[in-house]
Structures are given as structure tokens and as C-alpha cells.
Amino acid sequence: MKGLLSFKHGVHPPENKDITAGIASRRFPFPDEIILPLSQHIGTPAKALVQPGDRVERGDAIAEAAGYISSAVHATASGTVKSIELWPHPNGDMVPSIRIDVDPNSTQMQRPRIIPRWQDVKDEDLSKEIAKAGIVGLGGAAFPSHVKLTPPKDQPIELLLINGCECEPYLTSDHRTMLEYPERVYLGIRIALKALGISRAVIGIEANKMDAVEVMRKAAPDDLDVTVLPLQVKYPQGAEKMLIKAVMGREVPSGALPSAIGAMVQNVATAANVATVFETGQPLIERIITVTGRGIRKPGNWLIPFGTKLRDVVKHCGGLTEDAAEIIFGGPMMGLGQANLDVPILKATGGILILSRDECKRQDILPCIRCGKCLDACPVFLNPQLLGILAKAERYEEMASEAHLSDCMLCGCCSYVCPSNIPLSQLFAASRAQLRKLATP
Amino acid sequence: MSEEGMNEGLEVQDSGTPPEQESPAKAEVSTFQLVATLAVAGALAGLLIVLVNQHTKPIIDKYKAEQLRKAVYEVLPGAEHYDTYYLVDGSLSLSLPEGAKESDFKRVYVGYTAAGQRLGVAVSRGESGFQDVVQIIFGFDHVTGKLTGMKVLDSKETPGLGDKIYKDKAFVDQFFAGPETPLVPVKSGAGKGLPNEIDTITGATISSKTVIGIINHGLEEWKPILDQGIPQAPARSVDEEAQQ
Amino acid sequence: MRTTTPSQDFIRGIWDENPVLVQMLGLCPALAVTNSVKNALAMSAATFFVICCSSVLVSSCKRFIPNEVRISAYILVIATFVTLADMLLQAYAPVQHKELGAFMALIVVNCMILGRQEAFASKNNPFRSLLDAVGTGIGFTIALLMMGGFREILGTGAFLEYSLFGPNFEPWVIMVLPAGGFLTLGFILLAMGYAEHRKKANEIVNEQVKTAL
Amino acid sequence: MTGNSILDSALILGGVGLFFGFLIAMANKKFWVWEDPRIDEVEELLPSTNCGACGMPGCRAFAEAVVSGEQAPSGCTVMGSDDIDNVAAYLGVDAGEATKRVARLLCAGGKNEAVRHSDYSGFETCKAAAAVAGGGKACTWGCLGLADCEVVCLLDAIYMNEDDLPVVIPELCTACNDCVVACPKDLFVLMPVEQKLIVQCKNLLNGDAAEDLCSVACNACNKCVADSEPGVIEIIDNLAVINYEKNALTDPKAISRCPTHAIVWIEGQQFEESSQELEKKAV
């Protein structure tokens, strides 16, 4: 493993990917009800286009982007709009959501439509098509992809990085995407390259997925300048800055975007879904999601329509085991703990992780013993110890000005290693929220 | 914290008085007044001090001389009076060159018996010990080189440890027992019984060795000079001695 | 502005506004010369003399002293008395004088004394100033004696050189070292803090009960 | 000692005094700088011990800071409280507020009223908990009960009651705004004590949806609107909102038919305690 490209610091938690890595993805049955929150992405919430009582078909746009950094929402199953009301969101808030009663008798076909040939679309217009399909980054941040595909003029992109690291333990959805749909990924890459007007791409894959490396290498079209690069297995290898550091050997300047050094990072699943838009005309309405952990009876990889309630997923996967303790959207390192089984699955939900009591055992929080392990883990070279004591003392301004809170990715490496179990990254998230609150009068 | 709180409370209850706006127009102070104040005060203070000084100086001087005399007599047992010799241009002299400052010259004290016989020489000397400089005076027979006594004049050595160099009688007594020089420090009880051994104090080896070092170095410095011969002091009467 | 009664002037400095223990002034002599009770006494006496004399003199002459040379003038007054005290001590208690060393002279800059001149003597009449000075002087003496007593007893096993625990007592040398000075004052402050804490805690409980009922 | 030396010393000291008196006088002339005369006055009031305990280098610097408002008079540790009052009074610290304001909590859903659907475990502050799925409380608007506000209140005006809700003691609260800033759920509002009609809820759901989460939630039933003078209460986003412009028209009748007691009439402290609790405290 050593000798592969990587970045400094970081951690290596037990991978636990073998639970689902070998299980091929299957289509998830349509549930009775679909809940589609208007904000499933970073940016302004979308604006609803439907009224209660409207009939919608699978794939219909039901909400449109409300600004440049915003994204459209599409019906993920056919049925009737029941209401638009406040509904629990995975982030813990109540947000306006469209509830659709799924028609049990529907064939779940999409309306026929004209699919533009991607080769014929002008480079600049590709991102408009992508925006129309409601595509957001599936790597976790759910940042509208069309924004990333139109970089500022003064910062031209030179290299497209396809992120197949999937560094979060347990999760295997990107892994399965690469194994099952390599051609789609390549088509997505072609489209992204065309949109960006460049020709070179690198696919970074952690070395614990050598089968995916093989598959991707085999499927590589001859006419594309793409390299498939195995990377050292280390969390958070998949984080944008770390991937760029590993592949290009350069650090994204603090406070700047990857475009500052001519890079653009896109997740493999995002690429695959971009391809789908031009292949079948299907907007972003479903994705491969890993349901895993020792707290669920039947783990697996599923092609789940967004808006399916957590309750339905759990039920379909055999239910929770006796000692299930925590339900998490995403991986164990950055995922969001879920308190309510009614929350819907969102575009950015790459996995549903149900941990058993043993897996998430937690000890008491002790005082910081200044061991410095968190400094040795932080991939962006912050001083989490200092940030931690500042957060406890509620000195938020100092955190921002002296300790560079804004550079923290909330990756959780520091919390992971802290022998005193101090929830550092949680404190940082809370501090940021408080800072935001102080900034808005 | 609570203090800020106090203040907070105050702001609420206190209706507050408006600031006194009439700024105290600074009366221009005359230069003369400033100068005069300091000068007069200085002069008065000087006067007062001098008056008291006139009263106390004799007492202090007498005390100091007394201390020195006592010390010299203590380290030269049997001495009845002594002469102070200054080291002027490499040789001993009883008087200083015209206009020279006394404090600029090294000196030794030569002690005499009542019969006027030279008993030995006393030297005061300091070197740094464990904490700070240790100042001692020691007497020796300049002919045989044997010690006649040692007294610590000033030391800041640790109380309870280093201060044993003057508080520990057993240690001090060794210097009065006429040991030969140069002295050799040995751990207490570990000596071989030689006549120039001094048992050091347990726990204060450094201070003990400092004392021994001062004596050895003092002898090294003064022995050759003394060996050149000590100029004869003018005979003096007992009255003179008393006046000193 | 300040309305205090003469008896308050006197009492205040003794404990509530004790110069050393509460106001943290004149720390250098308080720490440096308190390795024995005798030294503490000598230092207190000298300081007492200086503070009383200067307070009276300063308050009598305050009219003649222009503001610009105020500090210089006060210091001059204090220094005069310190020099006097120094010479007198040297003449009549030479041993103590030697023990106190440079700290005798340093009474001049004891911020406590200058502080009283600035804060009190320059604004009040000689009688009140004397009361204030005596109170402050007593407070200073109390603090020094507390420290001297503690340090001498533990550091040498004796009080005023009178052995308390017999010859076998193992002295705590640290107490007569500089570190012991800091630690002793630290202990005293902690003890006072503890007492204060207890008092406050009681008060808070009482108050809460009162507001609750 | 001769008479000469008396003269000498008087001369020397007088000379030194003369010299430096002269220097100071010159310097005084040459280097004169205007300063706010209040600084001198405040300095007079300070103890002049120049001890530096206030963190400022000397009393004068402290006086400057106090006059310019950077420091509170209580920053001086040497002064007694009377003296501090004097300084504050001299500088004319603002008169107390004409109308006393206090912090009011817009939530009454303590642990006995509101539904929790999960157990939060981790760092025990509201801010930290709020960052995790809203803190585990079913009502995402409600109080998390982990006492950030109690900690931040310097005047100990807040204590947590048996229901895990913060109680503000109106007598102690100075409306400093600290708790308003501290609460991640924005539940505190500073309001004049005369405003007695308060809706202790921020839940934006209606009907059963609201009551499912919390037994004292406002379910937007409109009864209070009907029971009060027109325009005083309005339902906005499923929540009763009181128009305090018309505070004069408010009256306790408005709360009489509220099915959940979400709207209350407060004559002092929110959340009166049971006599049992009081007794426990007194012991």
C-alpha cells in the first residue's frame, strides 16, 4: 500500500466495506409515499411548480432552481401531489417539502421527451442541460454541478479529477457504480471535459478497490486522455483538496477553490448521472445507495428513488437488529445522525449506515491532555486542540481569525483520534453556526 | 466576572450625575516654582540627613572598626593589636600614596602579641559559593603556613545547609586547630588523617569547598608577597592602639 | 468625594484593604525579608516609621507642591526618611540592618508608601493622614508577621529563634528560600480565597432561598 | 565630619534638586500635551497605587481607558465598591433604562411536555447538540435544555428548572442580550416587563401535527385571536403572533380558551415553580 500517492496526515479507520462491496445493486421497489424537500442541495431552495392535487409522472420537474446556485427537483415516482408542507429534513430542521402519493398502479414510465445529442450541444450549453436535470454533486456536498462546470474565466481548468476514492468506511456505492457502469462514467467524463473545454482527466481510486481500478482501466476508451490512478487508502483521501494534493502534488491555496490551481473534482456517481441525462433523458431522480452496518438485517446496494422515507428503506432491508443503536445518512466519519424514521432520502445520501451498539461505543469525554494527536491527524494542518479550547471558551471570533476555523473541512479526523473523546469537529460545526448567527444581525 | 456584573447592575439603578464639565483650568505653574520646590526640598532633606548622619556616623564607624578588630583577633588568637598593610606596587606598605582612595588597595592585617611579637597575618577574601559570594577572613602563621583561624564575614548560602560553614562548630573548629596548608577537602569520615585535611559538611560540600578554596587561593596570592618580608611597623604605644 | 470617618481611615488598611494581602502592594519586602520574624519586625518598624513621617509631612506641605513635581517631591520626602531610618538602624541595630540588606533602602520605592501619599496624604489633613498611615503600617506589619511566622516556624522549627519542636525537627529549608516566599504568600491568599468563597457561597444560597420564597 | 560637609550635602542635594527641577520645568514647557481633564479627575479618584493589577500599566492609563470607555471602573481591583461608584458617578454612566426589559423564553416545552424521539449523547451544550439532527427533540424549534443560556448569564439570572427549561429571574436580569446570542434556537427575546401576554412557542406546524410534538405547542386554533381585541393577535405561519404595538389593548382574557396553554399572561417570572421545588431549594 505504501508508495502510492497520497497526502500528509489523515487517519485510517477500519474499512468495513466487505459487508456490501460484493453485493450488486438492485432496484428498490417504489414506496407508497415520496417526500421531496425543496432544498436537497447547497444554495437557495428550489421553487415548487406544482399544487396539491396535481398528477405528476416520474421524471417531471416539480420544482425549479431559484437562482444560479440552486437546483431543480424532479418527481421520483408517478402519483398525486398530496401537499407541500413542513417535513423533517435529515439535517434536523423542518423544511417545506412536496409530498407525493405514489400511484401503486403506475408503470413508472417517464413521459417521452426529446433527448439532445450531447455531441451537438454547444460546450457552454451543456451545463444548462445539466442544470435542467437537477444534477448536484453526489460526493456529499450536493453542490449544483452546473456551477462547477462553468468556472470563472480567469481561472481556466486544466485537469478534471474524477473522485472514485470513496474514503468513508462502510460505503460502497461509488465502488458499485464503477464496477457496474464504467461506460456511463466515461461518458460523463466526456461530457464534463467538453463542458470545460479540456481534454485530460484522472480517475483517483483508493487501492482497496483494485477490482474497480481494473474495470475502469479495461473500459477506458482509447480516444480519451484518462489515467486511472490507485491511491493510498487513507481517510479523507476523497476530500477535494486531498485528492488534488495526491494526484497533482499541489495544495489548493487556503480560502481558494480548486479552480485556482486549474483543477475540477467530480464524483464518479455524478459523472455517471450526467451521462444518464444524455443517454436516457432521465434527470437526477435516483442513485445507488449503500445500506449497511451491523444494525441492519439485510445490507446491500440499492438503486433508490429520492424521497423514499428512511422507514421504508429500513423495512425493506429486513428491519433493524436488536442492538441497532444509530442511524446515519452517509458514512461514519462525516454522516449525519438521524433522529426520525420519517426523513426522506436525498440526492446527497450516498449511504445509510446503521451501527450496532458495539460499533459506536463511546467513552466519556475527558479533559484534553494536549497529546497533539489531533494535530497529527488534521489533513489541512490546523490546530484542533487550540480550536477546541477556544470553542469551549466560546471565543468564536478568535477561532476564525487566529485559528483558521474556516479552513476546517469538518472531516472528523481530529475527533476520531482524540484519546479523550473530545467531539472536536462537532464543536467546530457548532462554532461555525454560532459565527454565522453573530454575522447576521 | 462578578465585578463586571456589579457594574452592570449599577448602570441600571444609578441615575448618574452629569460629568462635571467645568474643566479645572490648569493654572500655569511657573518654572520658578517647580525649580524652587525641588531645590528647597532637596536642600532641606540634605540638611536633615547630614544632621542625623553626624550623629550616627561615629557609632556606625566605631561598630565597623570594632567588627573588623574582633574578626582579626578571632582568627589570630592571642593577638593584642594589629597593623594594616596595603599592597602598593607589589609590596607591602603601611601608608597609602598621597590622595589615593583606600578602597582601591588590597590589604592584610598583621597581628602582634602583647609583647609586640608578630603572630600571623589575617586576610579577608571572597569567592562565589553555592548562591553568591562568600566573604571570609582567615589568619595564618606566615612563617609555618599553618592556619590560625577562619571567620565568615558575609554569606548568602542556603540557611540550614550552606550556613553551616559558620554555624557548624565542628567545621569551624577545624580551622582553629592549626591545619597545615594548602588545605584538602575530604568527605566527613573519609579522611586519611593527614594534617591538612578538612572534613566537609554533608549536604554543603560546595560551600565547604568554597571556604577551603578561598583560603588556598589567598595563601597562594599572599604567601610570596609576605615572604619578601614585612616592613617593620613603627613601634606604638598602647594608647595609640586604644585610640584607633 | 470620599466620605470616610477617621476611624474608617484607621481600620481600613489593617485588614479589609490590607496593603499586602489584598492590594498586592509592597510585595518585594514582604517576600524578601520575611524568612524570619525578627527581620519581618525590623522591616515593619522601619516601614512604619517612614510611612507615618512622610504622610504627616506630605499632608502638611501639600499646598506648596506643584503637580508637575509631585511625585519627585513625595519620593524625596520618603527617601529622606528612609535614609534616616537606614542610618539609625545601622547605628543601633547593626545586625538587623545587615540582614535586611538592600531592602532597607528599597523602602523608598515601596509602592504602598507612595500610594498612600498620592491617594490619601495629598488630599487630607495631617491628622487623618497619620491615622491612615498608622492603619496601613499595622496592616503591613500584620502581613509581614504572618509570613515571617509561617516561614520561620516551618523553615527552622523556631519562632523568634526559640525552638518549638525540639532539636530533631527537620527544617523545611524551602520556606526560607525565595520559592518559599512566593509559596507562603500563595498559601495565605488561597486560604483567604477559600474563606471568601465559603462566605460567598453561603450568601448565594441565602439569597436564592430568599428570592425563591 | 566638619561643618563643611553639612554645607556640601545641602548644596549637593539642593543642586541636584535644582537641576532636575529645572529639567522638569523645561520638559513641562516643551513637551506639553493637551489631555482630557477628566482623566486627571478620574486619576484623582483612583487609588494611585500604580499596581497594574487592572492589566493597564498604571493608574493613569487605567483612568484614560475608563474615560474613553474601554474599561469599566470596576476593573480596578484595589478600589472598594464605594470608590467604583464614585468613578462611575463622576463619568455619568447612563441613567438606568426607563422601562425595564427582561429576557423571555419563547418555548414552554420542557422534558415533561415535548416529545423526544432520540437521545442525544455527546458534548452537553445546546450549541453542540443543535448541530446534530437538531438535538434529538421532535420539535425542531424548541428548547434543548442543555443550559447554554444559564452558563452565559453573568448575573446568574437564569437557572434551569425541574422541567429542564431556563427560568429568568426578572429582578436579576439586566437585559444584557447575552442569552439571546447564546441560544442556538433563538428562543430568547428581550421585552419590556409590561408586555405580559406572551406566546411561549415557535412551532410552525398546526393542529395535531404540532400537538404531536409537544403538549403545549401553539396549534393555530385561532381561539386567542377571537378572544382578544381585534388586531392584537394574528396567526402567521401557524403561530399566534402578538402585535405589541397594541400592548395597551392586551388582556388576560386572550388566554382563557387556549387548549394547549401556549399563550400565557405573565406577572413577573415565567414558569412559576411548585411549592415542592421551592422547599427543596430552601433546604
Add this chain to the structure above:
Amino acid sequence: MTDSIVKITASPHVRSADSTIRIMWSVVISLVPVIAASIYFFGPSAIFVLLASVAGCLLTERLFGSTPGSLADGSAMITGLLLGLTLPPGFPLWMAFLGAGFGMAFGKIIFGGLGQNIFNPALVGRAFLQAAFPVAITTWPAKTQHWWTLQGDNFALPFMSPVVDAATAATPLGNLKFGDDPVVTPLLDLFMGTTGGSLGETSALLILLGGLYLAWRGHLNWHIPLSIFVSAFAVSGLFYTLGISQFPPMFMLLSGGMMLGAFYMATDMVTSPITNKGCWLFGFGIGFLVVVIRIWGGLPEGVMYAILLMNALVPFINRATQPRLFGTSGKKKEADNE
């Protein structure tokens, strides 16, 4: 588990197996061979001294510690053991107990307890004892005939002086510095531990093993001992070859409290710098100070003072050695200046 979820926590939802408690107890375990050796070399006296100092620490922590359960974290135990290991075998038990209490109370608890202290509590305790009872703490009784005979006067009455009639022995350092005929103790003796000295400063080998074990487990920052050794070796080597000092560099490393200090005391993470860069500076400082104090100071041994002095500098070092932020050159941004 049914409908309602038991737990929600913040990410990350999994944690490394390391825990403070585990680290602390590993340190205790790694000290076992050293303790065994001290008992082997010094007999029951060693047990008594260690017990007294451990008792002092645990009792103080229990009585005054901020949290009631703080004994379980093992740090008080370490403090007690390490303080005990720095004391001579014949040390009166009441003094050991007192020093332990002082070290805990004023070296740790007063700063707010675990993790918040500036100075190494065990060394604060020892520094106190060294200053309070300088004779007792530098009295090294000569080896007794039988293993089971007590050394010195362990059972001196509280507040009373110990009575030592047996002859006293010299430690390798004392011997070289103050001895009447200075000799350099053979390195092998130092390595194996067949020399006089404090309980824990005898066998370099066992300490080395314990230290390496901890370093391997990641429980101590190996930068610190390494930098101490490098600097002590280099500085003393320089002076030795220049003929200024009589201490051969290897002797410098193996004698006295150097090994114990470098592996167990300087590495206390609470009182050492937080960055590796800082640890290098810290270690270099300790090594340098030890050599200077040993060669020219008034005391034969300087490890304790060197560590305490560098402890005092740690907040300053921490300020000066913040890590370089990712994506920056490491120099402070212009904007930060004002």
C-alpha cells in the same frame, strides 16, 4: 429496537481505540519492570517509598480533585509512581507522602486537574522536596548486606529528621562531580543498573525497553526523547572533546535521571509542546540545560530542573510553533498582523 431511535451523536460516529485512560494505564504497565528492578536492587525500602508517594498522590487527587472519578484515569497513579522513582531508597516516608501531596495539589489540581497543568506534577513534588529537605534527598545509603534490610531511615517520625548511621554511598554523577577521586562509572553498570541512585534511575535498559514499548504503541512522542538524547550527546560530546568537561557523552545519557526523565517525564503530553516542531525545540532545550547544569551547576543532577524550566517555556513554544496551514506558505498572512 423499535420505532424510536436510541441515540444520535455527532460525526464521526466511530472512534479510534485509543483512549486517555488506556494510555495512562499502559504507562503504568510499562513501568512495572522498572519498579520490579528497583525492588530487586533496593529491597523493601523501594516498596515503601513508592507506596508512600502513590498514596500521597491518590489521596490528594481523591480529596481535592475536581471530578470524583478522576482516580480512574490513572494519571494520579503515574504521578505517584514517577515521583517515587525519583526518590532515594532511604527517603523518609513522611517526606515522600508530603512531596506527593504537594506535587498533586500545587502541580496539578490547582491548575484545574488533568490536562491543564503547566508543570510536571511529579517533578513539582520532587523540586519541592529537593528544596525543602536537600540533605535527605541527596543521602544515598550504601548497599546493605541483606536484600531485606531497610535502607536509611524510611520510618523517621513525621516532621523529624531521619537518622542515618550507615555509611552513605555516592551516585555515579555525584562521584564524578564531587568525588574525592572522580571516576567515570563503567557504562555497562549504568546500563544494567547495578549502581547507586534513586529508585528509578538505575537500569537504563529497562527504562529504554518501557519507553520503546510506549513509543511503539504511540503513547509517547518519540521526538522528545530522541531530541533530548541528540542534544545532550552533541553538547556534552563537544565539551568533552574540548576538554572542558569530564563527562563522556554516553555517560551523560545513561547516568542519573536522564533515561527516566527523557522517556517518562519530558514526554508527559500535558506539559510538553503540542507540535512536533515544538517537541524538537523542547527536547533540545532539555538536553542542553541538563548538560550545562551537570557540568557547571551547583548540583550534580539537572534533569528535573531542565524539564521544569522547559515546561515553563511550553506555552511560549506553543505560541511560536503553530502548524503551517494547508495551502499557505506558513508565514502569517498580512491580514493577521493588525
Add this chain to the structure above:
Amino acid sequence: MNDQTLFSIFFSAMVVNNFTLAMFLGLCPFMGVSARVETALRMGLANIFVLVLTALSVWVLNTYILETVPYLRIISFIIVIASLVQIVEMAVKKLSPTLFRQLGIFLPLMTTNCAILGLAIFQTNRGYGFLQGLTFAVGAGLGLTLALVLMASIRESLEFSDIPGIAKGTGLVLIIAGILSLAFMGFAGLL
């Protein structure tokens, strides 16, 4: 006359007989101005400046004026120090307001700082010559600065600690000073 080498004077004044930790001089500002590193550093610098100034004036006084009247030492020293400090303060205030804000405001503290007069007296008692006096002043000043900055950095880092209620404030500072003083004993005997 004194024949100590400059190095030993310097080193002794700075660490071995550190003014603050071993000789108890200048404790009031040590307690007061050691809360923040910035302030402590500035105070230290102002200290060094005034100490050097004092050493110079004292040397002048001793050599040219006070020879015949040694008993006027204390009083002359203190007048000179007090006046000089006052004049320098006025001058700095006028000439460089920036410098005044950074250093000048510490000057008034100097008059009642016994380190300054202490230096004058020790310098006289030990009979230091011109260069020796200067070295002594710089060494002592650096020693004061060292102690101040050490204490300040420790106190700053303690801002985040849960200090027990009774120790908050000066009690803890004194205990830390005590431990520092213990640690500085390691230098004993070095010179």
C-alpha cells in the same frame, strides 16, 4: 573595585540571581503586568531602557558627585530616577505618540519599581565600573523580561483552564512564581 567578568555579571543577573525570581525585586509589576504576553514584553523593554538609563546616571553620580557624601546615595539616586523617568515620559509622549502608547505608559510604573533602585544600590555596593554597570543593567533587564514573559505566556494559556474558584487570581500566580523560582534554582552555582 570589582573584578567579575562581564559575562558572569550578565549571566548572574539574568538567570542565576534573577531579579524577580531569586531576589524579589520588581514584584508589583510582575504580578500586575504579566497577564498578557504583549504587555509583558513591552513592560520588559521599558524596564531595560530605564535600567540602562539608571545605571548610567548612577555611575555618573557615584564617580563625580557622591564620593564625599555616600550617605546621600539613596536620596540622590531616587530623585534622579524619578525625575528622569518623568522627563523621558513627557518627551516620549510629545515626540512619538506611537512609542508612547507602546512603551511610554509603562514608565510611571518604574518610579515605584524596586528593581530600578535595587539595581542602583547593588551596582554601588558591588562597586561595578562603567561597563560592568551597563552589563548588569542589561542582564537584569533581560532577566526581568524573561520572568515577565514566561509568567505571561503561562497565564495566557491558563485562561482556558478550569482553575478552582479559590485559586483564581493572585494566589495561583504566586504559586506559579514559586514553582518557577524552584525551577530557577537549577541554575544555582552556575556562576
